[in-house]
Amino acid sequence: MTVLASTIKFLQQPTAIAWVEQAIANLDTILLDHSHCERKAAGVALNLIFRYPSNTKLVRTLTTIAQEELEHFERVNQWLDRRNIALAPLSPPPYGAGLKAQIRRHEPDRLLDSLLVSSLIEARSHERLGLLARHCPEPELAQFYRGLMASEARHYGIYWTLATTYFDRATVTQRLGELATVESELLSTVHPEPRIHS
């Protein structure tokens, strides 16, 4: 199986070409799943603000992230509307639950793992939106994906920087490596249903 060169340093394995083929053959489903991803990303940022209300830097930066995710949610929903795709629930792939299961339950580990899992998801989203931008046969939709890529890149950097605000760099680097291994394993076979993280 041919793999694509990855430029995202946080990710241990680049996305397989099989995912790109699956996604391009199912653009409508990918758009609907993307809407759910943006909504969930806003929810995750807001939940972290709820859980750590005294961490000023976290509250401030994650407020901005939540706002941006909601704006993306809105923009993806405009695309759904334009293509007459009705908003609807969609079964999630095992990716999110698999990563969430890695988050340790006790503080301060819980905070570190939560930030790094979000950072990895944003890094993977950045990589995959980039692949959609490059391979999508519809120029306007490709342009839309290209426009979102920059934010996703900023977001994974922000989660990483937050982690290094509250934890020493060696601890962060080691744990990121462990979680990145799990993240790549979760995507080692393409999920049968087309999803952003299938």
Next chain:
Amino acid sequence: MTVLASTIKFLQQPTAIAWVEQAIANLDTILLDHSHCERKAAGVALNLIFRYPSNTKLVRTLTTIAQEELEHFERVNQWLDRRNIALAPLSPPPYGAGLKAQIRRHEPDRLLDSLLVSSLIEARSHERLGLLARHCPEPELAQFYRGLMASEARHYGIYWTLATTYFDRATVTQRLGELATVESELLSTVHPEPRIHS
């Protein structure tokens, strides 16, 4: 006890002057509580989007509300920063839990009650921010409260309109009346700790 004339038609009882006196004497605590209120309001809107992902109108309008609440959250937090008030948890008054207890558990009642409880909370917030705007002795802070009032007014109208989108008007009016009675009862004695909804 003198009460203030209320111009908010959804509310059965206007706020007592005792609340205004308590709030003006504790502006810093009110600002910190206000920050929590805006964060919770964004959370409530996002949770409704999560719970009813297929209701297009609800998703669209509550995305806008969640964005505005996050923007207010940010602006209140700038005021906290300016006054050197550290972000910190704050015990909530019984108001929110008291209203939440009124939400029936089965659909479609749950949706109706959720929308009307949010509408009432926004209506009360609108009234109280208006009182702060009028009575706050610091002109710039008073101006800030005045600036937020318009959004709160729009928000309670939006929740009401959403309710009438999914339920007939007679049902909405009757249930709003029942919930408004509980809402006013919950505020009939001023909570000893100064809060937006004490």
